Amino acid sequence: MFDNKEQFKKAFLSKLEMSVGKSFEETSPQDQYHVLGNMIREYISTNWIKTNQVYHSTEAKQVYYLSIEFLLGRIMGSNILNLGIGDVVEEGLRDLGISLDDLESNEPDSALGNGGLGRLAACFMDSLASLDLPGHGCGIRYKHGLFEQKIVNGVQVEYPELWLQNGQVWEVRKSDLSVEVPFWGKVESFEDEQGRLRFRHRDAEPIMAVPYDIPVVGYQTETVNTLRLWNAEPANVPFHDDIMRYKRETEMVSEFLYPDDAEDSGKILRLKQQYFLVRASLNSILNSFRKKQKDIRELPNYVSIHINDTHPVLAIPELMRILLDEEMLPWEEAWDITVQTISYTNHTTLSEALEKWPVRLFQPLLPRIYMIVEEINERFCKELWERYPGQWQRIEDMAIIAHDQVKMAHLALVGTHSTNGVAYLHTEILKKREMNNFYEIFPERFNNKTNGITHRRWLMKSNPALTGLITESIGDKWKVEPPLLKELEHYKDDAAFLEQLEKVKHENKVKLAERIFQQNQIKVNLDSIFDVQVKRLHAYKRQLLNVLHIMYLYNRMKEDPSFRPHPRTFIFGAKASPGYYYAKKIIKLINTVAEKVNNDKTTNDYLKVVFLENYRVSLAEEIFPAAEVSEQISTASKEASGTGNMKFMMNGALTIGTMDGANVEIFERVGKDNIFIFGMTSEEVMNYQANGGYHSSEYYMLDRRIHEAVNQLVNGFFPNTNGMFDVIYDSLLIENDQYFVLRDFDSYVKTQEKVSNAYQDKKGWNKSSVVNIANSGFFSSDRTITEYANDIWHVKPVNSPIIK
Ligand code: 26V
Numbered sequence: 001m002f003d004n005k006e007q008f009k010k011a012f013l014s015k016l017e018m019s020v021g022k023s024f025e026e027t028s029p030q031d032q033y034h035v036l037g038n039m040i041r042e043y044i045s046t047n048w049i050k051t052n053q054v055y056h057s058t059e060a061k062q063v064y065y066l067s068i069e070f071l072l073g074r075i076m077g078s079n080i081l082n083l084g085i086g087d088v089v090e091e092g093l094r095d096l097g098i099s100l101d102d103l104e105s106n107e108p109d110s111a112l113g114n115g116g117l118g119r120l121a122a123c124f125m126d127s128l129a130s131l132d133l134p135g136h137g138c139g140i141r142y143k144h145g146l147f148e149q150k151i152v153n154g155v156q157v158e159y160p161e162l163w164l165q166n167g168q169v170w171e172v173r174k175s176d177l178s179v180e181v182p183f184w185g186k187v188e189s190f191e192d193e194q195g196r197l198r199f200r201h202r203d204a205e206p207i208m209a210v211p212y213d214i215p216v217v218g219y220q221t222e223t224v225n226t227l228r229l230w231n232a233e234p235a236n237v238p239f240h241d242d243i244m245r246y247k248r249e250t251e252m253v254s255e256f257l258y259p260d261d262a263e264d265s266g267k268i269l270r271l272k273q274q275y276f277l278v279r280a281s282l283n284s285i286l287n288s289f290r291k292k293q294k295d296i297r298e299l300p301n302y303v304s305i306h307i308n309d310t311h312p313v314l315a316i317p318e319l320m321r322i323l324l325d326e327e328m329l330p331w332e333e334a335w336d337i338t339v340q341t342i343s344y345t346n347h348t349t350l351s352e353a354l355e356k357w358p359v360r361l362f363q364p365l366l367p368r369i370y371m372i373v374e375e376i377n378e379r380f381c382k383e384l385w386e387r388y389p390g391q392w393q394r395i396e397d398m399a400i401i402a403h404d405q406v407k408m409a410h411l412a413l414v415g416t417h418s419t420n421g422v423a424y425l426h427t428e429i430l431k432k433r434e435m436n437n438f439y440e441i442f443p444e445r446f447n448n449k450t451n452g453i454t455h456r457r458w459l460m461k462s463n464p465a466l467t468g469l470i471t472e473s474i475g476d477k478w479k480v481e482p483p484l485l486k487e488l489e490h491y492k493d494d495a496a497f498l499e500q501l502e503k504v505k506h507e508n509k510v511k512l513a514e515r516i517f518q519q520n521q522i523k524v525n526l527d528s529i530f531d532v533q534v535k536r537l538h539a540y541k542r543q544l545l546n547v548l549h550i551m552y553l554y555n556r557m558k559e560d561p562s563f564r565p566h567p568r569t570f571i572f573g574a575k576a577s578p579g580y581y582y583a584k585k586i587i588k589l590i591n592t593v594a595e596k597v598n599n600d601k602t603t604n605d606y607l608k609v610v611f612l613e614n615y616r617v618s619l620a621e622e623i624f625p626a627a628e629v630s631e632q633i634s635t636a637s638k639e640a641s642g643t644g645n646m647k648f649m650m651n652g653a654l655t656i657g658t659m660d661g662a663n664v665e666i667f668e669r670v671g672k673d674n675i676f677i678f679g680m681t682s683e684e685v686m687n688y689q690a691n692g693g694y695h696s697s698e699y700y701m702l703d704r705r706i707h708e709a710v711n712q713l714v715n716g717f718f719p720n721t722n723g724m725f726d727v728i729y730d731s732l733l734i735e736n737d738q739y740f741v742l743r744d745f746d747s748y749v750k751t752q753e754k755v756s757n758a759y760q761d762k763k764g765w766n767k768s769s770v771v772n773i774a775n776s777g778f779f780s781s782d783r784t785i786t787e788y789a790n791d792i793w794h795v796k797p798v799n800s801p802i803i804k
Contacts, residue, residue, distance in 0.1 A: 022348050030664070034167070037076055040647070062288070063305075065121065066139075067121040069117055069124050070118060080370075081211060109144065113145075114259060116769070117347050125225065128216070129237050132221055132788055138228050138277065138566070141212050144163075145163055154552050171213065219479075232255075239677065259575075267801070274312060299341055316411055320372050339415060341792070347422055381399055413435065418445055419442075422448075447791060457621070466501075478777065482782060483778065492774075504527065505626070508625040533614075534623055536575060537576040538583065546570065547590055554597050564606055566606075574587065581727065590611050633656065636680055656770055663675075685740060696742045
């Protein structure tokens with residue numbers, strides 16, 4: 001079907017007519033997308049079945065990646081790339097007058113994630129399959145992914161996301177594999193025939209979990225793994241008075257993805273989602289295991305279960321329940337198996353993001369699971385007591401249940417054999433500070449796995465021009481071995497190569513400029529520096545620092561007509577959690593500043609501000625290839641890793657950033673001349689936090705630039721914004737600027753000046769760009785996944801025949 005262009009065209013046309021019942025001329029791009037999608041899925045299915053057969057019959061250990069989020073983005077383009085059918089499809093469609101790009105744009109993003117954590121899970125799925133590793137994703141099939149953002153009068157407005165509205169080509173419903181998940185009810189104890197104490201969950205309200213499987217195609221291999229997403233549906237319960245309430249509440253469980261919320265809203269529903277994912281996934285994992293292996297005590301040798309952050313941490317008590325209540329193992333043995341089977345990744349040290357569940361919600365919803373958590377806690381506290389007799393405070397700090405709350409991170413640390421951070425610095429902070437108590441007891445459990453991104457989507461698919469240039473220069477082995485990108489360094493003084501690189505960047509800038517004009521009706525200067533900050537909106541990510549710098553540039557240009565820096569286009573993209581008041585004000589501020597500076601004729605040749613609404617994976621794929629400056633300006637110690645930083649680097653942008661998260665490792669690789677580092681170190685930040693001594697008002701009083709810009713937030717400088725930015729002003733001056741925006745301002749301004757100066761030497765800039773691309777191979781998620789596979793999961797590639 002995809003062997004040659006003529007065959008493809010024939011198959012495409014005949015399927016198109018058969019499935020939509022229209023003549024070719026009458027079909028819509030929507031119809032065409034669906035038909036092509038179905039053709040590709042059918043094409044995949046042979047290898048998918050084959051891969052599953054191999055997994056069913058092999059003794060090889062399997063890994064299950066449990067995540068409450070998988071932020072896949074569009075699926076078709078990635079499948080076309082990995083299957084190696086791009087040329088045939090593109091040329092075949094072109095003969096029919098169809099552009100593959102246009103056709104792909106009919107696919108809605110699969111947006112089942114908030115940001116970094118969910119996108120990491122998606123990159124991992126791509127790497128697992130491409131490395132022929134037996135890795136299975138387990139998640140929830142939310143009816144509505146992350147909300148769609150519209151900007152109305154500069155303000156974020158949220159709309160429900162509707163990725164399933166026109167039908168999903170990539171998923172396969174498997175109702176025969178449905179699993180019942182019980183909630184509520186009570187636990188009864190009884191004695192069985194052998195006189196053993198047993199437990200029974202009675203009067204529960206069951207929910208049906210129905211799996212939808214999505215194939216995950218590896219790059220140039222026959223491996224097709226599975227991402228299994230669970231859908232919540234009413235179980236077959238007797239008709240009762242409240243059947244409508246039951247139906248509604250059941251469907252709610254997989255209705256919405258939670259936007260990482262600043263508020264406590266919908267807590268119980270979120271806990272339901274977490275247990276729903278865990279119960280269904282473990283049931284299906286254990287079913288596969290039992291079909292192959294007889295002895296449950298062998299579980300850790302055949303199965304590895306990974307929990308992505310604490311959201312799936314109930315896998316620990318759930319596996320204990322299975323081993324105790326179903327397999328009837330003694331506690332100690334069950335505990336040993338559980339710890340050996342499960343591993344955990346921590347993604348943040350921010351205390352407000354660490355999950356805690358009130359016992360009053362937890363216990364009635366999950367009565368048997370709560371009993372088990374209580375016992376885990378009691379046994380753990382007893383061990384602590386033996387180790388630290390009399391140290392009540394320490395024991396209280398480390399307990400899993402304390403002050404009527406269940407601390408999910410503590411459960412994860414105690415109930416798994418491996419805890420990893422997501423960048424070197426982050427892991428060090430976990431060990432030395434945030435989780436130091438636990439590190440003291442379990443030092444061997446802590447390890448680092450620096451994040452990565454799939455270079456297939458983030459370079460090969462999204463930046464074909466750069467991919468072509470790289471391949472012309474160093475051949476194409478880097479595609480399966482990204483560290484080989486290092487060979488590009490030989491070209492850093494090659495004038496012809498640098499010129500080509502500049503041309504590629506320029507073409508990508510032209511495309512992004514078209515998108516900006518289409519969405520925002522703003523004409524940007526193609527010779528301006530494209531300076532980009534795209535990521536979720538959070539105070540610690542300090543979009544505000546970026547904005548204050550823009551205001552300063554504007555003020556200085558207004559004041560001093562001889563001050564005209566190299567033209568810049570500041571591009572933003574960011575969603576704020578709907579309940580996060582401050583973050584929404586920052587979005588309004590960015591748009592307000594944009595309105596002012598873009599319309600000032602005296603400055604707007606030099607300064608443009610663009611806020612691109614509805615930042616998402618597919619938009620990101622248009623942005624990274626065109627970026628020249630990558631803004632990674634979080635307060636040091638706060639950003640666990642960041643992964644956007646890696647995408648920018650791989651596409652040749654230069655980073656301006658703090659020594660935070662994976663920026664530290666980017667710095668180590670490219671060297672100080674090819675990155676712009678500023679601001680306090682994490683040590684300095686943590687010292688301030690521990691010992692005090694920071695007074696933001698001093699910076700406001702003593703620095704004219706800060707004084708002026710901060711005053712402009714509240715003094716009517718922006719028309720019709722009376723009182724609108726008071727919270728921002730207060731966060732800086734009344735609340736003593738928690739994230740040290742004013743403290744780092746001067747350093748940031750000076751470093752931005754260095755950026756502008758460096759850009760004057762275009763050759764030198766391009767050279768730095770080459771060094772960035774050449775050293776980005778380390779940040780391929782293939783490296784990250786190889787490390788997880790070797791050090792944590794102990795899984796090996798399963799050799800399905802390879803066509804590499
Ligand atoms: C969640 C919340 C929710 C409540 C309000 C404050 C807040 C702040 C942060 C978070 C994030 C939770 C976990 C997370 O998404 N971490 C991100 O994981 C990425 C992949 O490892 C990593 O690159 C990012 O640095 C990290 O923030």
